[in-house]
Amino acid sequence: MKQINWVKKLTSRKLWTAVASFVSMMILATGGAENTATQVTALIMAGASVIAYIIGEGLTDAANIEGEVGIEVQEDTEE
Template sequence: MGKINWKQKLTSRKFWAAVTGFVTAILMVFKVDEMTIEQVIAIISASSVLIAYIIGEGLVDAARVQTQDNSTDQD
């Protein structure tokens, strides 16, 4: 079994939909009230957007540095 690519997983909408569904089901099993479930899901959703943004910006910055390094090597 190969190594998990966490950058890809954490930026995947399918991954966050699965996390949200799993957490919702667990909270319902433990009879947590609906308002609390909605708040938890809102936090998960907001966190997923923030994590995806941070990773995306990191990848863009890394690509920019790589491009700059390649252009200075050719000079």
């Protein structure tokens, strides 16, 4: 069975658009106001942007650390 790449899923704009759409439609279907649905959708998309930024920065930092470790190992083996 394939492993799910959660990082890719959580940073997907398509996923967050689908979630925001579903939630806003549920608000409207249960009798909520259109204004409320719009505000909730905006909050979901803002949260998605923050999540994508945090994950992206974490991946960048991890790649930089791995690159620095690799350089140090190469320097030690040349001596």
